[in-house]
Amino acid sequence: MLYKNIHIGKYIKEMVDHKNISIERICNFLAKDEEFVEKVYESKSIETDILLRWSKLLEYDFFRLYSSHLILYAPPSAVNKTDAPKSEKAPQFRKNIYTQEIKNFILGRIESGEMTQAEVIKEYSIPKSTLHRWIQKKS
Incomplete structure (x- = not known):
């Protein structure tokens, strides 16, 4: 998908x-x-x-389709961003929560040769260690 x-x-x-x-x-x-x-x-x-x-x-x-889109395609947020004040009423979400569907999607792109590991890391802002953990668990 x-x-x-x-x-x-x-x-x-x-x-x-x-x-x-x-x-x-x-x-x-x-x-x-x-x-x-x-x-x-x-x-x-x-x-x-x-x-x-x-x-x-x-x-x-x-x-979840939209959440998956945000995980994969939203630009990563700056770590020390102090420009915009945080609203205490709005819920704060962690961007690095990956569903099994997302993991399968990304691993499928690597396995099919559509993307390399380096391209996945760059395109989707997934930490290298996280991607390698997924690959090890799949093996």
């Missing part, structure tokens, strides 16, 4: 097909009509409250 360009409607449609859920059940659960559901399948993005309902219906965390 590529996390760079996310077309959420396509992923929702794939999961609906995989789980073989009827359109009637979907419409009842979402309290929407078939036309709305078809529009979702064609949409590159949807509102978060609707995505949350789809996640519950399909028992799949679609938000």
Whole structure:
């Protein structure tokens, strides 16, 4: 799965097909009509409250696709950045939490020859020691 360009409607449609859920059940659960559901399948993005309902219906965390994108493609934050004050109300997240899907994605790119270890380290800002640990565990 590529996390760079996310077309959420396509992923929702794939999961609906995989789980073989009827359109009637979907419409009842979402309290929407078939036309709305078809529009979702064609949409590159949807509102978060609707995505949350789809996640519950399909028992799949679609938000993880976006989290994975941030882990892989967001620029690394500066360690001693003092320009912007930190909000005590906003939650602070660690960028270096990698899901198994992310690890498999990156290791797959290395194994296929699509990228070298050095390219992965540079492109995704993954520490060299972390990448080597993943490779050792996979072996």
